[in-house]
Amino acid sequence: MNSQALREGALAPQADGCGGRPAFALKGSILQLQAENSYAGLPPEFYTRQQARPLNDPRLLHANAEVAAMIGLSEQALRQPDFLEVCSGQRPLNGGKTLAAVYSGHQFGIWAGQLGDGRAHLLGEVPARDGGMLELQLKGAGRTPYSRMGDGRAVLRSSVREYLASEAMAGLGIATTRALALVVSDDPVYRETVETAAIVTRVSPTFVRFGTFEHWSGQPEPLQALFDYVVDRFYPECRGAPSGDVPGQEGVVLRFLDEVVRRTAVMVADWQTAGFCHGVMNTDNMSILGLTIDYGPYGFMDAFHAGHVCNHSDTQGRYAWNRQPSVALWNLYRLAGGLIALGAKPDALKDRLQRFEPLFLQAYRDNMRRKFGLLRWEEGDAQLLDDWWSLLHNGRMDFTLSFRRLAEAPERPDEWLELSPEPEEARQWLAQYRERLAREARPAQERIEAMRRANPLYVLRNHLAEQAIRVAQQGDASEIETLMRLLRDPYTEVPGRESYAALPPDWAADLSVSCSS
Structure with missing residues (x-):
């Protein structure tokens, strides 16, 4: 992504x-x-x-x-x-x-x-x-x-x-x-x-996490040792103060938080636009490097629902798809709270945290612009995007295939329209999308190829993982190997592997994952 x-x-x-x-x-x-x-x-x-x-x-x-x-x-x-x-x-x-x-x-x-x-x-x-x-x-x-x-x-x-x-x-x-x-x-x-x-x-x-810093919150000596270890090994650029930036130890802390905020914002924007739900975004499951870590009850969405909860144990829906950005920011606040003991002023830390939303929106819009095959982001695109999510949500349209088939929908809409139970609503949105594409006059084939590079054909759907598990229980890794090959390059169609890019079978609706593993 x-x-x-x-x-x-x-x-x-x-x-x-x-x-x-x-x-x-x-x-x-x-x-x-x-x-x-x-x-x-x-x-x-x-x-x-x-x-x-x-x-x-x-x-x-x-x-x-x-x-x-x-x-x-x-x-x-x-x-x-x-x-x-x-x-x-x-x-x-x-x-x-x-x-x-x-x-x-x-x-x-x-x-x-x-x-x-x-x-x-x-x-x-x-x-x-x-x-x-x-x-x-x-x-x-x-x-x-x-x-x-x-x-x-x-x-x-x-x-x-x-x-x-x-x-x-x-x-x-x-x-x-x-x-x-x-x-x-x-x-x-x-x-x-x-x-x-x-x-x-x-x-x-x-494997250092937000929770590693939380553990030493209020204990300046061990917290300083952890901070120095992480900064020196993974964020050495934070040691240098740009002209006009906060000097000294406080400046290093603020620049460190600034970079963790940025990486986390980009990561979560990528999650959102891939239809990925982490499932357990606890602070002890958040990497200090902005990496996706601790895959427990995660899930790639099939039928789109803005409030999709992939973790059966998450009875309150705290980690639903549409809540992941706000939870990430909440977790960053918990991380920042522990950094006060290192000499950073609360107001200065809060200022760095407030950069999360614009950073997230920028990464999110850049991803969506590429997925829609657009060369630039215009002010009215936010409404087009909102209408897109409403279309998918109301019709429970398949997340991955809706994006993938959109590439050819302006010229050949039938296959894309098949995904929607409300074809008239889908046609209305498609008309708006065609008008937006016309303002850029991008060659159709160039746009289609770019969209195929931005919208995967293969994702790790729950039923595909389940099939691999069932075969693995017999000591057979063949399904794991097949999936590994497809998922390494999920944007390129592989002849003979059509079933791995198809809508999930009916039995997949009964699959659930939880924290019990």
Whole structure:
């Protein structure tokens, strides 16, 4: 959706030998990676050194060769026994210091106090192809001191969904963590029913969250240590004060918040215009880098509803699609509140927070302009856009296909009109859209091609993920592999894969996801 967001996430695959970057040699074993763990350099109260608790008789269900290449692993390395050993929690990375981090957070708007990595183990960080560092984390690798009443495990169902979701978002160009491997076992895990265990190896520059800062709110010394760690590693540009900007420590804090606000605004704008619902936008699930993180009960919308709630556990609809921007801002306020202890004045912090809305609207309108095939945004386009959402909402039209088929609708409207149960209302909107296109006189074929590059054909619909889960439960990763290939380039039609771009089957209406995973 937004290539800038993907670049900023430092998680896009990079080419070697271009632009002065030296060749990045691929290694044949994960044990050849020289890991470190800079997070372990923080004071000991930030984490607990905790070895993973491996699964019994683990099996590698799928490995992501694209992400492996980003950290210097060849496809051969993914077939070695040591790769499974590391990704199943049986052995650490060479040089890594395995730990679980502590943080706090607001969950569904209520202060939850201390939380932490209740089922995640940070193995360490390794050099990345782009010159930075990427952390590897096991999700589902057993109980930690922060598990509370949990068992520290993840089930196959949710692990397949997370593994696929991060790659689907990367394919859309939305800032996200990534996934390296999916390991499964026959170990039982008790949820609403008895399920089997799995571990996802997640990859990110850092897993620090808003909630990490909240945990140390009001404690200047540890908060300063965390702030310096994050700024020095990920926001070093905030150390330099532009002419006329606030000097000193307060200026660094304000510039840091300014950048987190911007990244978060762009990320959420990309969510909205892809029809993506996070499901659990708690402050402990918000990345300090503006990455989509912690894929639990998420969902890409099928039939559009402005108040769509993808999480069955969200009974109040706090994290509905149309509330995601306001929740993101609310979460940013919680983050900013903790920064007062670093010497930033409340009014100055509030001023930076007030930049969220215009930044979000700019990114949102830029996305929608591209999705509509427009070269520029005009004042009257806001009404055209409002009418579009009303059309989709009133007719419960399919989100993805409504955008995709719009490219050819001005010249050949029949296929697009089939999506609407109110064709007359759809025709009226289409007439307005044609008038708007006529003001730019853009060649039709040029516009169509541009719209196809902005509107995906393939998204990770719930029923597609469910089909992959059912096959994976039989030990078969073929559906995962098919989806990975399609979702890496969701804008290009693949012959023979028409069913993956079709309207969801009737049985998909009964699917639901919740926080139980």
